[in-house]
Amino acid sequence: MSKQMTLEVTEVEPLTALVTRFRFEHPEKAPLPIFSGGAHVVVEMPDGEMLRCNAYSLISDPNDASGYEIAVRREDAGRGGSRYMHSEVTPGSKMRISVPTNLFALDPRARKHVLIAGGIGITPFLSHLHQLDLLQQPFELHYAARSRDEAAGLKLLPKSARIHAHISEEGNRMDLGEILTGQPIGTHVYVCGPEGLISAVLDAAARHGWPKGALHFEAFASPPPGKPFTVTLAKSGRMIEVSASQSLLEALEAAEVEIDWSCRGGACGRCETKVAACDGQIEHNDHWLSRDERAEQKKIMPCMSRFTGDALVLDL
């Protein structure tokens, strides 16, 4: 669990019909901790009985301590976090926000950075761009979106010959083969966006002989809703119900079970929990466990993953 601060919302700006930008500042205008490009914060949303915690990439300048900015896409089929941000949060709202954490930093050893964003996956790159500008490092950014309406980042991106927008509705689809061919040695690739884009980039890179160590990705994941299920805690024997729109981590927190976490998006590994017994199927939605670990069903990432079956007993 990260240290948290109570900040005030100072700006709410719709960027497109679906995406809104929020700015947070310290109520007494005290400077906030600076961060690094690609960092995210976890925003607490007290939504009725439930406390939602969603991670959002910071889009503002990492060296600007005067405030933090995020851009949130309204996901009507989601569990409600983004709807809460869009409907309940107004200038003057006070919200609890974690200090920034970074799981998607630029690799300082790279000689060139190729950034590939899909849809709302543009957000971490907005802070990367500030850092790349400061470091004066070579980069190119490819930003793919279905339509201009989906491409909220266009409003926030500087005009640059190194920034390319690919709007598929306008017949200007991104050609990954072309992007990944002929890049100078020492280039690293960063991709953020929907699962399909991430796997397409990783596959294309493998086909073009790129080493894994030069590939970095962040899935834009919030825990998916699903069928309700029950977990049993091995040490106390307690049974905990996980509702359809709740993650296992949120259900454990609501039951005041102590559990460590950081990214809440299945990437950092902090909430990894041992499974004492499993009669059924764990729906692994994380990027942390390996394929073998998933198959064994001996570990689960409560922030993202769910369960269907007769009994899931956690070593808690």
Add this chain to the structure above:
Amino acid sequence: MPNTSFSPSIESRPTYAGLVPQGAAPSIMIADAEGAEAILDLVDRDAAVLDQAHLIYIPKGAQFGSKLAELGAKGYHEEASLDAAMTLINRLLGAAHMGTQLYLAGSEGMMGRISALALSLGLPLDAIQMEHRGSIGRPMQCVHCKGVTQDVTTDPFTCSHCGLTLFVRDHFSRRLGVFQAVCVDAETPGVIPETQEITA
């Protein structure tokens, strides 16, 4: 002689997984002395690796030059020493694109120096394939004068730059591509342990 397997040591001590053919992708292959045999084995498994390969060989007295030349790599370059080869290696690596495969085979001195160069160009370590063949002589950096002595086969040894008697450590610097050696008699001047041949 297959890929040398080094006895377990600290994590810093490099081990070499051996070369695995990556098909007809563009590649840079660098071998010295018995490292030639690793290249011959690699080609034996998949001759397509030669299609877009620049093969650079530093014989150091070994007799594999003509065999390598006959393989028919896209480019074959034999050089008298690693120093003499560096101009070409710098040019090839500098002009390479991501997706170019790097195969290194032979001594730890050559592999350490080239992998350090490749890392400094931003290539991740997993992009560098290495196979150790031949002498287990090590590149040792004197931590006192910073000079590097190549092909060290005894412990302790005399620094070829400052003359101190140095203890051979397994501590390896990936940035520099060399092992670290420290003065063996700093606290007891003149008390020097018996010289031993180093082993794999």
